[in-house]
Amino acid sequence: MTVILIGFMGVGKTTIAQALAAEFQLSQLDNDQFLCQREQQTIAQLFQLYGEVGFRQRELQACRAAIQQAPQVLALGGGIIESATSREFLQQQANVLWLQSDFATCWQRIQTTTSRPLVQSLQESGLADRFQKRQKWYHQVATDVMDIGQQSPLDLATQIYQKY
Numbered sequence: 001m002t003v004i005l006i007g008f009m010g011v012g013k014t015t016i017a018q019a020l021a022a023e024f025q026l027s028q029l030d031n032d033q034f035l036c037q038r039e040q041q042t043i044a045q046l047f048q049l050y051g052e053v054g055f056r057q058r059e060l061q062a063c064r065a066a067i068q069q070a071p072q073v074l075a076l077g078g079g080i081i082e083s084a085t086s087r088e089f090l091q092q093q094a095n096v097l098w099l100q101s102d103f104a105t106c107w108q109r110i111q112t113t114t115s116r117p118l119v120q121s122l123q124e125s126g127l128a129d130r131f132q133k134r135q136k137w138y139h140q141v142a143t144d145v146m147d148i149g150q151q152s153p154l155d156l157a158t159q160i161y162q163k164y
């Protein structure tokens with residue numbers, strides 16, 4: 001079992017990865033957390049220090065290192081596909097699962113978070129634009145798509161486990 005989870009902020013990548021690890025005793029890595037440990041900075045600090053472009057470079061470096069560790073489940077940050085280099089890298093990977101949802105569902109879940117710098121800076125309309133812009137990129141790198149619908153993280157984790 002090996003799967004890389006991608007999708008927009010708030011779709012549930014981290015929660016589903018944790019459910020997969022807890023329920024099925026799988027090793028999992030969350031690339032945002034891994035990146036923060038490597039850099040000894042929070043996501044907000046990394047955005048502030050290096051800007052979004054610099055953040056994306058470091059995010060990809062962390063992703064490469066995370067894949068080297070061969071976790072069974074790897075959850076990536078929602079914006080990694082903004083970088084063309086990251087997209088090229090991800091296109092070489094197997095089992096890249098796009099967790100898909102509508103913007104309203106994601107927005108409902110992320111609007112109160114304070115740890116995501118883009119939520120603070122772009123607000124709802126800017127994020128909705130990013131959401132639209134990113135669809136084709138998720139599509140481009142994904143080997144599979146799963147609509148999260150109204151399903152619980154455990155239901156989704158079970159389906160993912162059965163699929164991979």
Ligand code: S3P
Nearest residue numbers: 008009032043077078079116117
């Ligand atoms: C981002 C998503 C975040 C995190 C950072 C940027 C994005 O990860 O990497 O705040 O650009 O969509 P999650 O998708 O895990 O929230």
